[in-house]
Amino acid sequence: MxxxxxxxxxxxxxxxxxxxxxxxxxxxxxxxxxxxxxxxxxxxxxxxxxxxxxxxxxxxxxxxxxxxxxxxxxxxxxxxxxxxxxxxxxxxxxxxxxxxxxxxxxxxxxxxxxxxxxxxxxxxxxxxxxLAVRAGGHRDAPDAEGVAVRRARRDDFDTVLAMAVSTHDYIGQVATRHRPNAAELLAPALERALDKDLPLLWLAERDARIAAFAHGAWITSSPGSAEAELLPHGRWGYVNNVVTLPGLRGSGLGRTLMSVVHKEFAADGADGTYLYYNPTNPLSSVFWHRQGYRPLWTSxxxxxxxxxx
Ligand SMILES: CC(C)(COP(=O)(O)OP(=O)(O)OC[C@H]1O[C@@H](n2cnc3c(N)ncnc32)[C@H](O)[C@@H]1OP(=O)(O)O)[C@@H](O)C(=O)NCCC(=O)NCCS
The missing domain is CATH 3.40.630 (Aminopeptidase)
Structure with missing residues (x-):
């Protein structure tokens, strides 16, 4: 037009x-x-x-x-x-x-x-x-003690799906509407991610129990691409879904998990990372700003x- x-x-x-x-x-x-x-x-x-x-x-x-x-x-x-x-x-x-x-x-x-x-x-x-971006210059708070972060494996599928659904359930209270078929909508992308040699799915464990989860992706903003309408040109790490088990929130698991995610994206050449969060989410709106993200576009x-x- x-x-x-x-x-x-x-x-x-x-x-x-x-x-x-x-x-x-x-x-x-x-x-x-x-x-x-x-x-x-x-x-x-x-x-x-x-x-x-x-x-x-x-x-x-x-x-x-x-x-x-x-x-x-x-x-x-x-x-x-x-x-x-x-x-x-x-x-x-x-x-x-x-x-x-x-x-x-x-x-x-x-x-x-x-x-x-x-x-x-x-x-x-x-x-x-x-849509919030984090593009360098941020100093992380120290990691929490006793937390081990690893990539997810094929046999983690059920856990990973349950964690992804729990993020959706939480957001259903504080922002976008809840969908009863969230598991069916989320499963295919998680399956595809787990099929990769090094899935962009991270799990944080405490006392040998899975306690937090993050799902990422690579997104390139190149001249003329749809992404270039939102993001400066470059190779971006996209953080898609992050959650800590309800009883374990506020004890440093999210921070420790994200410090590994940010380091691994940076080591693989990311120009920065970005994500979508809901400003009305009382947990993530605080958490992401402290993680060095700041809003660029608001829906x-x-x-x-x-x-x-
Ligand atoms: C956002 C989320 C992943 C953060 O994970 P977390 O393990 O709680 O993160 P941390 O403990 O590292 O940091 C949480 C912050 O909230 C504070 N906090 C204190 N008590 C808390 C509680 N009971 N619950 C949550 N956060 C609490 C912590 O002090 C911390 O702030 P800090 O920087 O001063 O340490 C987690 O709150 C969550 O799962 N929320 C529901 C799903 C969600 O919103 N996902 C994000 C979608 S964009």
Whole structure:
């Protein structure tokens, strides 16, 4: 979809000034429906709405509604007012839609744009998840005593699956909705990971009992790739699912596990690591910041989609 050049140039300049770690702002999506608005001074702003539908067996249901309408805003340097009038126009556009209960309105936006946050909150959107990066320069706290970290093996499958499901169960309370078929949705990726010679699955043991788990992946952000819209170019270690058994949380297992994960990613040439966490998660929101991560993009969401104000 074509966006007016002066508006897009202002959009790009605004992103660059908000956060120096953001990659160059991506052009407007090719597919979608356009929503237009103007500020009181007559400055035009625009957005593209894309719809994504997920079936009951689709993995994105682990973190997403089944029926998603995502807005890609282009507000140049109009700040709170520009985002506000655009969200108002989107609300009016939504009046013609009839989304069901398992639906959402989503805007993924640079975390540090404080002016936009005012508008998101005023329209009923909440910070559902954030992409956070850790790119060097962080000093780890010392490891906990008596914790051994190793890669998972094929015969750990049942444990690994139960741990991954328990992360989902916890997040189901504090952020995205709980899915009763989480085990079926999570199992294939864990099986594929365990089939590798050196799976990117780590287990922390204390007293010879498995106590914490982390799942990782390699992601490359290269020119023109989808990843390059979110992350600076480079080879990134992606941290996908981390959990400590409920009774053992707060005793240094997560910290000790992640110090091995970070060291091993760095030793294999990662430019940095990144992950998604939920700002409303009272455990992970604190834990990841102390681990040296900071938010780059925040996914502002309202569930169901009809609740957009
Ligand atoms: C996030 C999580 C993996 C951290 O693992 P952990 O083993 O508790 O981590 P640590 O003990 O190393 O650090 C937890 C921090 O919380 C504090 N804490 C204290 N009591 C705690 C308790 N009862 N429960 C949790 N954390 C506690 C610790 O003091 C520690 O802070 P510190 O840096 O001052 O040491 C764990 O809380 C968890 O499993 N949460 C539920 C699933 C989840 O949210 N996963 C992350 C998805 S992004």
């Amino acid at each position: 074509e966006i007016e050049k002066t508006l897009f140039d202002a959009h790009r300049a605004r992103f660059a000034s908000i956060d120096g770690f953001l990659p160059e702002a991506a052009p407007a999506p090719v597919v979608g429906e356009r929503v237009d608005a103007a500020t009181a001074a007559g400055v035009q702003v625009t957005g593209v709405v894309q719809r994504q539908l997920h079936g009951p067996d689709d993995v994105p249901l682990l973190w997403s509604a089944a029926d998603v309408r995502q807005l890609f805003p282009f507000i140049g340097n109009t700040g709170t007012e520009g985002m506000d009038v655009l969200l108002r126009a989107w609300r009016a556009w939504m009046d013609a839609e009839s989304p069901g209960e398992d639906s959402s309105c989503v805007v993924n936006w640079p975390s540090r744009d404080a002016e936009a946050i005012r508008a998101f909150l005023d329209h009923g959107l909440v910070p559902m998840s954030a 502002w969401e309202v569930h169901p989609a009809s609740a957009l104000r």
